[in-house]
Amino acid sequence: MAGRDGAWRAAAAGLCLLLLPAFSGCGHRAPDTGARAEVQRVLDRRATALLGHDEAAYATTGTRTPYTRLKALPLASWAYRITSLRADGTSADAELSYRVAGQDTAPVTARRTLTLSHTADGGWYVVGEGPAQGAGQQLWDQGPVSAVSGAHSLVLGTGQSTGDLRAYARLADLAVPAVSRAWGSRWARRVVVLVPRSLDGMAALLGSPAAQYRGIAAVTTAETPGAGRAPADRVVVNPEAYAALGDLGKQVVLTHETTHVATRSATTAATPLWLSEGYADWTGYLGTGRTPGEVAPELTRAVADGRLPDTLPADKDFGFTGDPAGLARAYESGWLACRMIAEHWGEEELRAFYRAVGAHRTRAGAVEGALKKVLDTTPEEFTAAWQDYVRAQLG
Numbered sequence: 001m002a003g004r005d006g007a008w009r010a011a012a013a014g015l016c017l018l019l020l021p022a023f024s025g026c027g028h029r030a031p032d033t034g035a036r037a038e039v040q041r042v043l044d045r046r047a048t049a050l051l052g053h054d055e056a057a058y059a060t061t062g063t064r065t066p067y068t069r070l071k072a073l074p075l076a077s078w079a080y081r082i083t084s085l086r087a088d089g090t091s092a093d094a095e096l097s098y099r100v101a102g103q104d105t106a107p108v109t110a111r112r113t114l115t116l117s118h119t120a121d122g123g124w125y126v127v128g129e130g131p132a133q134g135a136g137q138q139l140w141d142q143g144p145v146s147a148v149s150g151a152h153s154l155v156l157g158t159g160q161s162t163g164d165l166r167a168y169a170r171l172a173d174l175a176v177p178a179v180s181r182a183w184g185s186r187w188a189r190r191v192v193v194l195v196p197r198s199l200d201g202m203a204a205l206l207g208s209p210a211a212q213y214r215g216i217a218a219v220t221t222a223e224t225p226g227a228g229r230a231p232a233d234r235v236v237v238n239p240e241a242y243a244a245l246g247d248l249g250k251q252v253v254l255t256h257e258t259t260h261v262a263t264r265s266a267t268t269a270a271t272p273l274w275l276s277e278g279y280a281d282w283t284g285y286l287g288t289g290r291t292p293g294e295v296a297p298e299l300t301r302a303v304a305d306g307r308l309p310d311t312l313p314a315d316k317d318f319g320f321t322g323d324p325a326g327l328a329r330a331y332e333s334g335w336l337a338c339r340m341i342a343e344h345w346g347e348e349e350l351r352a353f354y355r356a357v358g359a360h361r362t363r364a365g366a367v368e369g370a371l372k373k374v375l376d377t378t379p380e381e382f383t384a385a386w387q388d389y390v391r392a393q394l395g
Contacts, residue, residue, distance in 0.1 A: 035124075036085045039092055039116065042124045043080040050078055062126025069140040072147045073156065076101040080112070091115050093132055103154055103192050111135040136207030139194050152176035152190050159197030160239070168193050168237070168254075175255040179262045182283045183351065187262040193235045193254070202238045212320045217241040217253045220260040233261045248288060256284035266358040270366035273318045278334025279354055282342065285335070292339075292393040296332035298325050300394045308387060309333060333390070340389040345375050 042061050049058035050067060058067045076099040084093045092114050097107035111132035117125045131137050139145055143158040150169035153176065157165045172191050180189055196202050203210035206219065213219065221234040235257040242250060259280040260267075267276050285295055293300050302308070313330035320327065341350045353374045360366035371377050377385070 035089060036082055036092075039085060039124050040080075040082050042126065043082070043094065043114070046126065047078045047080060051075060063128060066129060066140060069144045071144075073140070073145050074101040074147065074154075075099070076104070077107060079107075080114075083111075089116060096138075100154065100192060103188075103190060105188065110138055131207075134207070137204040139196065139205065142196055142201050142204065153193060154190070155193045155195060157195035158201065160195050165195060168195060171251050171254045172235075172258065174251060175258040178255050178286070179258045179283055182286055182347070183259065183262045187265070189262075191235060191258050191261050192233075193237060195237045195239060197239070199238050199240045202236055205236055213238055213241075215241055215324060216320065217245060217249075218257045220257050233264060235261070248290075252281075252284040252288070256280040259283040263354065266355045268358045268360070270360035270363050271354075271358050272312075272363070272367060273315045274312045274330070274334035274337060275354060275357060275367075277318060277331055278336075278338040279350070281331060281335040282338040282350075292336065296336060296394060298328040299332040299336070299390065302329060303391060303394045308391060310387075311383060312337060312386065336390055336393065337386050340386055341375065344385070344389075349374055 046058060046061040049055070049061065050070065053071075055064065055067055058064060078096075078098045080094045080096055082092050082094045086092065094112050094114060096110045096112045098104075099107050112129055112135075113132045114126050115128040117127045119125045130141055139156055139158055146157050146160065146162060146165060148155045148157075148162060148165040148169045150173040153169050153172035155165045155168045155172065157168075172193055176189055176191055180187075194205060196205060199214060200210050203213055206213070206221070216238055218235055218237045221236060235254065242253065245253065257280070260276070263276070263279065281295075299309075309329070313333050317326065317330040338350060341353060345353075353370050356370035356374050357366045360369065368379050371379060371382055375382070
């Protein structure tokens with residue numbers, strides 16, 4: 001989910017395919033199980049060549065473009081599994097599974113479409129590759145990938161200078177230990193940051209319209225549609241919004257998003273957004289010295305106008321609906337709720353409460369049960385205490 005300051009086609013065919021789509025003049029049958037197996041073997045050779053840094057062998061399987069764009073990406077695994085092959089043999093859909101070395105504990109998967117042709121001797125040849133319909137781009141779809149490694153981070157970018165990527169790595173390296181101090185060390189304690197060239201590039205990675213992320217400095221992929229499965233979440237940056245932030249804002253954003261990476265295993269369908277976003281903001285601002293009024297200006301204005309919220313924000317209040325003030329109030333409200341728990345019950349209890357809510361399989365009764373079990377209170381008492389806290393901190 002986005003922090004307040006605040007997913008990856010080419011087409012061509014051989015001359016024979018263009019002139020004789022049924023392959024009749026070229027002596028080929030329509031693709032069948034054998035053809036599918038042949039294409040799979042080509043993709044297996046392609047993957048082996050990529051992992052072995054053998055560009056010549058890679059070139060025998062098709063276009064070199066992906067190889068040149070992926071050279072800087074440290075890969076531990078890379079494999080395709082064909083899911084469908086068009087009857088005319090011009091394209092195949094496949095699931096790509098890959099792991100970034102030193103980062104991913106399980107494969108990240110993405111749906112891909114490969115454009116196919118034939119070699120002069122009748123073998124299969126990959127002409128192009130891109131995201132499958134409805135899937136987001138991968139970073140290398142946008143250009144050559146550059147990589148900068150930090151002590152706790154890997155920053156991957158397109159269209160960014162090495163110096164810019166190093167600046168992201170420095171802040172990510174500060175975010176990881178900060179999150180560990182707040183959440184504990186039982187997580188991967190590393191983060192992968194993706195930095196596309198622009199807002200449009202960010203949106204293409206996430207498979208969503210750019211307007212949805214305008215003004216949002218970063219998101220984590222596991223909470224966005226079309227990004228594939230990411231056991232080690234990617235923090236995807238909107239370089240335009242991020243560049244407009246000051247040094248503190250940039251650090252808060254990366255710490256917020258890194259918190260989502262750390263808390264992923266404890267965040268379930270039962271976890272309300274006021275808790276997951278509020279906790280990420282609480283961690284992001286922890287130790288910054290910023291006052292409640294500085295962190296929550298929109299909620300401060302609402303309280304001054306006599307518009308104290310009746311309830312904690314609902315999940316819908318965190319949607320990117322074009323109401324930035326309302327969105328800000330939702331984040332600020334969640335932050336103050338988590339801040340109140342940390343102050344009144346303790347930071348250990350805040351962590352325990354977060355985990356207790358996420359331990360439920362469904363939303364029903366999750367917060368109520370965790371409030372009783374961990375904080376010995378009821379939803380009504382907690383809401384009233386939160387309102388009093390908001391008034392006291394911002395009034």
